[in-house]
Amino acid sequence: MTKSIYVGNLPWSASETEIRELFEQYGTVHGVAMITDRYTGAFRGFAFVQMEENEATTAIAALNGTKFGGRRLRVAEGRERRSGRGDRRDRRHH
Secondary structure (H helix, E strand, O other): OEEEEEOOOOOOOOEEEHHHHHHHOOEEEEEEEEEEOOOOOOOOEEEEEEEHHHHHHHHHHHOOOOOOEEEOEEEEOOOOOOHHHHHHHHOOOO
């Protein structure tokens, strides 16, 4: 089963390849989602990495608080996305 990992405080210059390589030290990376601003398209400094559950737990413990690109990473278990926003937006159109 895969687990989502939140990776925060990434340098603005970080690439998907660099993030993937960082996490591949701990197992197979199934995906990297770099979060961008919906209006400007600019990278927001955080990403989500998908890994197998046991490998994700190891990666979180090993990488949280380590330096990457001169910044101290915040690595934690990803949380489910809240769906409340879509409901409010849908009501506006009726």
